[in-house]
Each structure stands twice: as C-alpha cells, then as structure tokens.
Amino acid sequence: MRTLLEVSGVSVTFDGFRAINNLSFQIGPAEMRAIIGPNGAGKTTFMDIVTGKTRPDEGRVIWGDKSVSLIRMSEAQIARAGIGRKFQRPTVFEDQNVFDNLLLALKKNRNPFSVLTYRRSEEDARKVRALAEEIGLSDQLSRKSGELSHGQKQWLEIGMLLAQDPQLLLVDEPAAGMTVEEREHTTAILVEAAKTRAVVVVEHDMEFVRRLNCKVTVLHEGSVLAEGSLDHVTANKDVIDVYLGR
Amino acid sequence: MRQSFFARNPSVVIFLCCLAAFTLVVSLLSEGAGTGFISTSFIKTLGKTLCLCLIAVAMDLVWGYTGILSLGHFAFFGLGGYMIGMWLMYERTRDIVVSSMANAQIPPTEQEVVDAIGTQIFGVVGSSEFPLVWAFADSLVLQLAMVVLIPGLLALVFGWLAFRSRVTGVYLSILTQAMTLALSLYLFQNDSGLRGNNGLSGLQNLPGVEASQAVVSVWFLWASALALGLGYMLAAWVVSGKFGSVIRGIRDDEARVRFLGYSVEGYKLFIFVLSAVIAGIAGALYYPQAGIINPAEVAPIASIYLAVWVAIGGRGRLYGAVIGAAFVSLVSTWFTGGQVPSLDIGFYRIDWVEWWQVILGLSFVIVTLFAPKGIGGLFDLITDRVRPDRHGADYGPDKGSFQEAEGRE
Numbered sequence: 001m002r003t004l005l006e007v008s009g010v011s012v013t014f015d016g017f018r019a020i021n022n023l024s025f026q027i028g029p030a031e032m033r034a035i036i037g038p039n040g041a042g043k044t045t046f047m048d049i050v051t052g053k054t055r056p057d058e059g060r061v062i063w064g065d066k067s068v069s070l071i072r073m074s075e076a077q078i079a080r081a082g083i084g085r086k087f088q089r090p091t092v093f094e095d096q097n098v099f100d101n102l103l104l105a106l107k108k109n110r111n112p113f114s115v116l117t118y119r120r121s122e123e124d125a126r127k128v129r130a131l132a133e134e135i136g137l138s139d140q141l142s143r144k145s146g147e148l149s150h151g152q153k154q155w156l157e158i159g160m161l162l163a164q165d166p167q168l169l170l171v172d173e174p175a176a177g178m179t180v181e182e183r184e185h186t187t188a189i190l191v192e193a194a195k196t197r198a199v200v201v202v203e204h205d206m207e208f209v210r211r212l213n214c215k216v217t218v219l220h221e222g223s224v225l226a227e228g229s230l231d232h233v234t235a236n237k238d239v240i241d242v243y244l245g246r
Numbered sequence: 247m248r249q250s251f252f253a254r255n256p257s258v259v260i261f262l263c264c265l266a267a268f269t270l271v272v273s274l275l276s277e278g279a280g281t282g283f284i285s286t287s288f289i290k291t292l293g294k295t296l297c298l299c300l301i302a303v304a305m306d307l308v309w310g311y312t313g314i315l316s317l318g319h320f321a322f323f324g325l326g327g328y329m330i331g332m333w334l335m336y337e338r339t340r341d342i343v344v345s346s347m348a349n350a351q352i353p354p355t356e357q358e359v360v361d362a363i364g365t366q367i368f369g370v371v372g373s374s375e376f377p378l379v380w381a382f383a384d385s386l387v388l389q390l391a392m393v394v395l396i397p398g399l400l401a402l403v404f405g406w407l408a409f410r411s412r413v414t415g416v417y418l419s420i421l422t423q424a425m426t427l428a429l430s431l432y433l434f435q436n437d438s439g440l441r442g443n444n445g446l447s448g449l450q451n452l453p454g455v456e457a458s459q460a461v462v463s464v465w466f467l468w469a470s471a472l473a474l475g476l477g478y479m480l481a482a483w484v485v486s487g488k489f490g491s492v493i494r495g496i497r498d499d500e501a502r503v504r505f506l507g508y509s510v511e512g513y514k515l516f517i518f519v520l521s522a523v524i525a526g527i528a529g530a531l532y533y534p535q536a537g538i539i540n541p542a543e544v545a546p547i548a549s550i551y552l553a554v555w556v557a558i559g560g561r562g563r564l565y566g567a568v569i570g571a572a573f574v575s576l577v578s579t580w581f582t583g584g585q586v587p588s589l590d591i592g593f594y595r596i597d598w599v600e601w602w603q604v605i606l607g608l609s610f611v612i613v614t615l616f617a618p619k620g621i622g623g624l625f626d627l628i629t630d631r632v633r634p635d636r637h638g639a640d641y642g643p644d645k646g647s648f649q650e651a652e653g654r655e
Binding site for chain 2: 051074075076077079080084085087091092093094095096100103104105110111112115116118119120160164
C-alpha cells in the first residue's frame, strides 16, 4: 500500500522527559485511523511533530508522493502542503461569522498581497455554502461563530479543515463534551471525510472509537504498543496491562 | 451581486463627509479666509490634531486589528518629521544665506554658499560640516521619498527581527519602547547630525512661499485632512476584505491562523510596515505645523499616549481611533494650556495643568475596565437600535418583523 505519511524512529525529549521514544507510524491515503493511549502517551506531541509545532530530536517525517521531509518546514508551510489539524478545544475565530471563518480556511493563495486583492467570487461563496451544508451549519452562516454551541464550533472547525482540502486530517478529541446526537453527527462527518483523504483521530473515548470502525494504534510512553482492529488491540495483553486493566 | 466598497462600508462615507465638512467650516472661519473667527494658532492646532488622528489610524491597524501593541510608533512619526524638516531647514537657511551674500562684491561660489548654510545650521552644536545624513537635504523629492522610506525601512528591519523570533505580547511592547528610546537617545547626541537636543526649528516657514502664516496654516489643514481621508480609506480597504479577516484572526488566535497555512509573520510585517509608513507621513505633515522637532518628540511616553488615545476612542474600529486621538489631544491641549481656572476645594487647590495627567490616567483605566469598546462603542447603541442584529434568521411571519424575543422562546 502507498503511504501518505511515514514517521520513523522519531524521538523528542522535553527537559529530560522522553515524550516520544523511537516512534514509527505510517498512514496511507484515504484511511481512517484512531490513536488511543493513556494520558502522557505522546498523542498530542505526535501531532505537534507532524504539524511542525515541535521539532523532533531525531528521526524522519516523510510526507506525500514526493517524499518531502516535514522536519525543516514551518507550521504554515506544512499546512499548505496538505495537513490540517483540529485542536482539542474548539478554536474558531469567534469575532467573525461562520461564512468568513470558512472563507478564511478555503484553499486559496495564502500570500499577503494576493489575499489583499482577493475578491469574493460566486464560486467561492458556493463552495462555502456546500461546506456549511456538509457540516450542518447552513442556517448559521451569518452568525458570529462565538455564539455557536460547543458542538457547532467543533463542526465549524472540522468544516474549516475540510475547506483547506487537506490530504491528511489530524483531529484531537473531536467528541469531547458532546451530546450523543452531536457525537453521531461528528462520526458521520469524519467517516465521510475519510473516503477521500486520510483522517487520524486522537480519542480517549472507546465508544466513539468503536463507532469509527477503523484501525487503531495504541501509544504508550511515546511509542507504538499495538496496532490493529479495536477488538484485536483490546485483546492484547500489553494493552490491557497499561491502559485498560489499570 | 457585488456592492461597491463604499456601500459595504457606510462608516467610511460618513467619516469622509464629516471630515470634509469640518475642513470646509474651519477654512471659512480662519484668518486665512479673512473672517478670522478662528485664530491661526488654533488652525495649526486643528491641523496637527488631524495628523495625530492619522497616526491613531495607523496604531489601530497594528493594535486594534492585528493585536500587536506597538509602543514605538512615534519613532516613525518623528522620523517622518525629521526627514521633511531637513529639507525645510536647509532651503530656508539657503534663502537667508543667499540674500545676505547678495551684497558681497564678489558673488559667492556654490561651495561658499553650502559652507555658510552648514555654519548657520550646525553652529549651535559646534560644527559646520554637513553630516552624511544631510546628503539629499537640497532635494525636496528625495527627502519626501525618505519620509516614506526611512520609517518603512526601520519598521521592516525591526519587525522582521522581532516577528521572526515570535516575540509577542508584552515582550514586543517592551521591545518597541526600547526602539523608540534608543532612537531618541541617539538623536539627543550632538554628533548624530540632527542638531542634538536643539532639533530642527523654523519649520513653519515654507521656502519660496510669500504667503502669510494665516494662509499657510490653512494649506496644511487641507493637506492634513486629505492625508487623513486617504489614509482612512486605505486602512478601511485593508481591513474590510479577506486580509482584514486574516489579521483579526491573528489578533484572536495566532496559532490557528498559522495552522490554516497563512504565514503569520508575513502578515504582521506587512501591517507593521504599512502603519509605520502612514505614521511617517503623519509626522511629515505635523512638524511643519508645530514649527519645531526635537528628540523629546520620540520619547517613549509619546507612543504610550498614542495607545491611550486609541484605547479611549475604541480600538478595532477606525473611527474610534480618530475620535480618541482628536478628543483626547484637544482636551489635553485645553487643560495643559493653563486657561482652565483652578478649582479651590478649601484645603487644596486643584491645578489642572498638573491634575490633567491624573485624569487621563484614570480615564484610561476606567475605559479599559468598564468600556473596552471606548467612545466608538457608543455608535453601536445607535446602529443596534436602527437595525437589530437578528443573525439573518427571520422569526416572524413576515421578513423583517421585530419578533426576536418571541423567536427565542
């Protein structure tokens, strides 16, 4: 299988604490993957490394068909290369309406001068409305996003990720603090997105992971403990010892 | 269907109309127009206030919209003033020197004239040589170009170094204070080439212009009003579109903008340089009306005042910055002018020249705590009343019916 993202032998240390220890991980295009693991297993640090927020001490992060290394690239360059990231708490631009939030994220030239002379075309407006339809916020386009409910903000942020048209979506705990119906909607959005691109979901909630019905990677102390279907990993003795069994 | 820029930004139209009406009325009442209801010195004060409004617009771009609390914008303002001041002083002195040498038996050579100008200008700091920075002082075009280029270049270098290292928040504010302090200390030196603490003076006299100060002051009022109008439109255009959306995003959540693929540093640098250029132009119009510029003008406190004006006026809206700068600086002129009668409260006599600073400081704290939208926020009361914000949802049976409360229940 072709790989989209290949992380190999990556280690990172914060003040003597090894957050990531010789981690290797691969994901193919159009694949859904859940990453689970106890607190401090290095899930968020893993995302920080892939998106360029944290530089690894050693190891390689190879991206895409052209096999470019992400290690020397800035966050913005990595985002433009096609990796979108959703943070744990919903981060949308609360002072701006839903339409502007989505328009801001829409895949376009990010150069300051071309943004300055940007004129909103009917095609872009149509794209934004289509995205709003997909995430179920069609009626909220002219509302300030700060007024949205917690769940709606999470969907808006996922919509902004989709607007970037990334090849890889990194989603950090999308279901935290959501009601049951909201979770179902979120699952549907993510499953739909995974048909055309790779989606990596970091999640604590086993029930939510089960619903995603995908391959699971278990992290522990900064490296991969087990990988496979949810039933497979939950039957693994190591996993039971460190994570499920206490 | 696309609306025009003005239709989408009605506040710009209202602002430009107010500015035009103000300029017209003041011009008609000036001594220059012959009516003389407003004294020439007050015309100059009003003209200077318009320049302060322009730098407040620049400050609002940087602080109110992009969230960079720069406490060093008066460095750019002062540099703009120095650049135009060099030409004004050089040409003015040249006129004097040439006329005084005209009676000499042997006509002076060009070198003798230049030497005499040097002695006139730099005698006060014990020198007669032209320093390198005066190389283009005889050319109006080049000095006007430097009004824009020098502040822009300083902002570019400073901003590039600061933003690239991801210096933000209060650390950046301190760095900008250090920048303006360093510039002011440098200019205070006699061998900086800009006459040390004497500064440049006599700038109110335009070389080769016979008109009286009463007329010249009205010209500068018009020029300042024009610059403010154009600067306001430029700033409104920059913040109205998608660019404005990006920079407000940077203000509210810098990391998120970065992960959307925008190079935050590039945007900050763009806004910082643009605002420095606007500040330079404002300074170049201000100091010929003030008549004198010295290094104290770029002292750190000046830039802090600028932040206070914008905060009191209401940051994040351009007209707020203009109102704040105009209101506070005019009231400040009134209080510190010594014309306000002191208030006797029995055991103590309140002298407003001294107490004005306390009032200003208190009102800054009060506005920050209780009215973060500032004076400009008052306009929201009007617009919300005329056009309630129903977020595009129609609650009632008919479009536009006022049933929001019922719709919520």
